[in-house]
Amino acid sequence: MGDKSFEEVMKRFREIEFREIFDTIVAIANGGVIPAAILNQRLNIDFQLLKINLRDPAQQPKYDKPRLLSPIDFDVAGKTILLVEDRVKTGATLQFAVDLLQGAAQIKTFAVNGKADYSLYDESCFRFPWIV
DSSP: OEEOOHHHHHHHHHHOOOSSOOSEEEEEETTTHHHHHHHHHHHOOEEEEEEEEOBOTTSOBOSSSOEEOSOOOSOOTTOEEEEEEEEOSSSHHHHHHHHHTBTBSEEEEEEEESSSSEEEEOOSSEEOTTOO
16 A cells, blocks of 8 residues: 555556457546556557646645546547546546547546556555656
Protein backbone atom coordinates (compact mmCIF):
# COMPACT_ATOMS: atom_id res chain seq x y z
CA MET A 1 0.00 0.00 0.00
CA GLY A 2 1.15 3.59 -0.52
CA ASP A 3 4.38 4.23 -2.36
CA LYS A 4 5.15 1.99 -5.31
CA SER A 5 8.35 2.16 -7.27
CA PHE A 6 8.23 3.17 -10.91
CA GLU A 7 9.49 -0.34 -11.76
CA GLU A 8 6.64 -2.01 -9.81
CA VAL A 9 4.00 0.08 -11.56
CA MET A 10 5.57 -0.48 -15.00
CA LYS A 11 5.59 -4.23 -14.36
CA ARG A 12 1.80 -4.06 -13.85
CA PHE A 13 1.42 -2.04 -17.07
CA ARG A 14 3.34 -4.75 -18.94
CA GLU A 15 1.42 -7.65 -17.39
CA ILE A 16 -2.19 -6.46 -17.60
CA GLU A 17 -4.15 -8.40 -20.19
CA PHE A 18 -6.90 -6.80 -22.23
CA ARG A 19 -9.73 -8.92 -23.61
CA GLU A 20 -10.60 -6.41 -26.34
CA ILE A 21 -8.75 -4.99 -29.32
CA PHE A 22 -9.00 -1.21 -29.03
CA ASP A 23 -9.13 1.30 -31.88
CA THR A 24 -8.34 4.31 -29.73
CA ILE A 25 -7.00 5.28 -26.32
CA VAL A 26 -8.76 8.32 -24.85
CA ALA A 27 -6.91 9.92 -21.95
CA ILE A 28 -8.78 12.04 -19.44
CA ALA A 29 -6.47 15.02 -19.13
CA ASN A 30 -4.52 15.81 -17.16
CA GLY A 31 -4.21 12.75 -14.91
CA GLY A 32 -4.76 10.13 -17.59
CA VAL A 33 -2.06 11.47 -19.94
CA ILE A 34 0.95 9.61 -18.49
CA PRO A 35 -0.82 6.24 -18.08
CA ALA A 36 -2.35 6.59 -21.57
CA ALA A 37 1.08 7.35 -23.05
CA ILE A 38 2.48 4.21 -21.39
CA LEU A 39 -0.41 2.14 -22.74
CA ASN A 40 0.04 3.74 -26.16
CA GLN A 41 3.66 2.55 -26.22
CA ARG A 42 2.46 -0.98 -25.50
CA LEU A 43 -0.64 -1.09 -27.74
CA ASN A 44 0.58 1.26 -30.51
CA ILE A 45 -2.86 2.67 -31.38
CA ASP A 46 -4.49 6.06 -31.86
CA PHE A 47 -4.33 8.36 -28.81
CA GLN A 48 -6.71 11.25 -28.01
CA LEU A 49 -7.23 13.70 -25.14
CA LEU A 50 -10.49 14.46 -23.39
CA LYS A 51 -10.00 17.61 -21.34
CA ILE A 52 -12.18 17.27 -18.25
CA ASN A 53 -11.70 18.81 -14.83
CA LEU A 54 -13.25 18.25 -11.43
CA ARG A 55 -10.44 18.42 -8.86
CA ASP A 56 -7.53 20.73 -8.16
CA PRO A 57 -3.90 19.50 -7.91
CA ALA A 58 -4.46 18.69 -4.20
CA GLN A 59 -7.37 16.41 -5.22
CA GLN A 60 -10.00 18.69 -3.70
CA PRO A 61 -13.22 19.18 -5.71
CA LYS A 62 -12.98 22.33 -7.82
CA TYR A 63 -16.52 22.18 -9.23
CA ASP A 64 -19.78 20.54 -8.16
CA LYS A 65 -19.56 18.18 -11.15
CA PRO A 66 -17.01 17.39 -13.88
CA ARG A 67 -16.64 19.93 -16.69
CA LEU A 68 -15.52 19.56 -20.29
CA LEU A 69 -12.79 22.18 -20.75
CA SER A 70 -12.44 22.04 -24.53
CA PRO A 71 -14.55 20.55 -27.33
CA ILE A 72 -14.05 16.95 -28.42
CA ASP A 73 -12.18 17.15 -31.72
CA PHE A 74 -12.02 13.47 -32.63
CA ASP A 75 -14.51 10.90 -33.90
CA VAL A 76 -15.56 7.97 -31.70
CA ALA A 77 -18.39 6.59 -33.85
CA GLY A 78 -18.23 2.81 -34.02
CA LYS A 79 -14.85 2.60 -32.27
CA THR A 80 -13.73 0.42 -29.38
CA ILE A 81 -12.22 2.82 -26.85
CA LEU A 82 -9.94 2.37 -23.87
CA LEU A 83 -10.76 5.34 -21.60
CA VAL A 84 -7.80 6.07 -19.32
CA GLU A 85 -7.71 7.89 -15.98
CA ASP A 86 -5.04 7.96 -13.29
CA ARG A 87 -7.24 7.76 -10.21
CA VAL A 88 -10.92 6.90 -9.75
CA LYS A 89 -12.39 8.12 -6.48
CA THR A 90 -16.14 8.58 -6.91
CA GLY A 91 -16.32 7.58 -10.57
CA ALA A 92 -18.03 10.89 -11.49
CA THR A 93 -15.37 12.00 -13.99
CA LEU A 94 -15.18 8.54 -15.58
CA GLN A 95 -18.98 8.36 -15.96
CA PHE A 96 -19.07 11.90 -17.37
CA ALA A 97 -16.43 10.89 -19.94
CA VAL A 98 -18.31 7.70 -20.89
CA ASP A 99 -21.45 9.79 -21.44
CA LEU A 100 -19.51 12.22 -23.65
CA LEU A 101 -18.23 9.35 -25.81
CA GLN A 102 -21.65 8.00 -26.77
CA GLY A 103 -21.63 6.62 -30.28
CA ALA A 104 -18.59 4.46 -29.64
CA ALA A 105 -19.12 0.75 -30.29
CA GLN A 106 -17.61 -0.11 -26.91
CA ILE A 107 -15.92 1.78 -24.06
CA LYS A 108 -13.76 0.06 -21.47
CA THR A 109 -12.26 2.00 -18.58
CA PHE A 110 -8.72 1.85 -17.21
CA ALA A 111 -7.41 3.37 -13.99
CA VAL A 112 -3.98 3.15 -12.46
CA ASN A 113 -5.72 3.24 -9.07
CA GLY A 114 -9.41 2.73 -8.33
CA LYS A 115 -12.41 0.90 -9.70
CA ALA A 116 -12.56 0.50 -13.49
CA ASP A 117 -12.94 -2.29 -16.05
CA TYR A 118 -9.15 -2.58 -15.88
CA SER A 119 -7.05 -1.25 -13.02
CA LEU A 120 -3.54 -1.77 -11.74
CA TYR A 121 -4.35 -1.01 -8.08
CA ASP A 122 -7.35 -0.28 -5.88
CA GLU A 123 -5.86 1.26 -2.75
CA SER A 124 -7.15 4.07 -0.55
CA CYS A 125 -3.69 5.64 -0.25
CA PHE A 126 -1.72 5.51 -3.51
CA ARG A 127 1.14 7.73 -4.64
CA PHE A 128 1.97 7.87 -8.34
CA PRO A 129 5.71 7.34 -8.91
CA TRP A 130 5.80 9.89 -11.75
CA ILE A 131 4.46 12.81 -9.68
CA VAL A 132 7.36 15.21 -9.21
